[in-house]
Amino acid sequence: MPRIFAFIVYRGGVADETAAELLAAAHRLDPTGHCAAVVTGWGADLDRVCEALRSTYTEIWRIGREELAYPNAELVRKALTAVIPPGSIVLVPHGHFGVDLSPGLSIKLNAAYVPDVVDIESVDGQSMDVVRQEFGGQISARVRCDLSTGAVLNIRPGAFRATAGAPANGAVIDKSGDFRQLTSRRRYVETIAAEAGDVDIKRTGAGVGGTRHRRAGEHRDRRGTGGSDGGRGQLLTAGGGREVAG
Numbered sequence: 001m002p003r004i005f006a007f008i009v010y011r012g013g014v015a016d017e018t019a020a021e022l023l024a025a026a027h028r029l030d031p032t033g034h035c036a037a038v039v040t041g042w043g044a045d046l047d048r049v050c051e052a053l054r055s056t057y058t059e060i061w062r063i064g065r066e067e068l069a070y071p072n073a074e075l076v077r078k079a080l081t082a083v084i085p086p087g088s089i090v091l092v093p094h095g096h097f098g099v100d101l102s103p104g105l106s107i108k109l110n111a112a113y114v115p116d117v118v119d120i121e122s123v124d125g126q127s128m129d130v131v132r133q134e135f136g137g138q139i140s141a142r143v144r145c146d147l148s149t150g151a152v153l154n155i156r157p158g159a160f161r162a163t164a165g166a167p168a169n170g171a172v173i174d175k176s177g178d179f180r181q182l183t184s185r186r187r188y189v190e191t192i193a194a195e196a197g198d199v200d201i202k203r204t205g206a207g208v209g210g211t212r213h214r215r216a217g218e219h220r221d222r223r224g225t226g227g228s229d230g231g232r233g234q235l236l237t238a239g240g241g242r243e244v245a246g
Contacts, residue, residue, distance in 0.1 A: 007080070023162070041064065063175050129142060
C-alpha cells in the first residue's frame with residue numbers, strides 16, 4: 001500500500017474539522033496503515049496546529065516557510081512536490097483551496113486525480129474504487145482509480161465520519177529545509193470587502209467549496225440535493241483575497 005498523507009487546513013492555529021475526517025478516509029484506504037499529516041504555513045499558528053495534531057496523527061510533517069504565510073496554492077504545491085515521496089496517496093479537503101491546489105499537484109507528482117470523493121468502496125492492489133459527486137451533487141459516479149503512481153484525492157467535507165481513538169502522541173517532523181526558496185508568479189494583493197448589491201456567497205449558496213456531504217456509504221440516497229457549505233473552504237484559506245500575476 002502506498003504511503004498516505006493528509007493535507008491539513010487550519011485557521012488561527014486551529015485545525016479544521018476535516019483533519020479528523022481525512023484520517024477516517026485514510027483508514028478506509030488502509031485500516032492497518034499509517035497516515036501522516038502535512039501542514040504548511042509560518043509562525044505561531046503553524047506551531048500550534050502541529051502540536052494539536054499530535055493527539056490524532058502519529059506523524060506530522062511541518063513545512064514552515066515565510067513564503068507560505070499566505071496560503072498561495074502555487075507555493076504550497078511546490079513545497080509538497082519537494083517532500084512527498086513518489087507513488088504516495090495525498091488526501092486534500094475538497095474546498096476552495098483544495099480545488100486550486102490538487103489538480104496541479106497530481107500533475108507534478110505524476111499521480112491520478114479524483115475530486116469530490118464521498119466514499120471509498122474498495123482497494124485492490126494497484127487500483128481502488130471510489131464514489132465521487134458530479135453536477136453539483138445531483139448524481140454520484142463510481143470511479144476506478146489507478147494507484148500505480150500514486151493519487152491525489154479531494155475528499156468532500158462531511159463524507160467520512162471522524163472517530164475518536166487512543167491518543168496518538170504523534171511526532172512533529174520538520175521538512176522546512178528540504179527544498180530551496182519558493183517563488184510564485186502570482187501573489188496576494190489585498191482583501192476586497194463586498195459592496196452593496198454584490199452577491200454574498202455565504203448566504204446564497206454559490207460558494208466554490210460545495211456542500212458538506214452525508215457520511216460515506218449514504219451517497220446512493222443523495223439525488224438532486226446540490227448546494228453549498230456557504231463558502232466554508234474559501235473562508236479557511238484566502239478569505240476573499242485577490243491574487244494577481246507578478
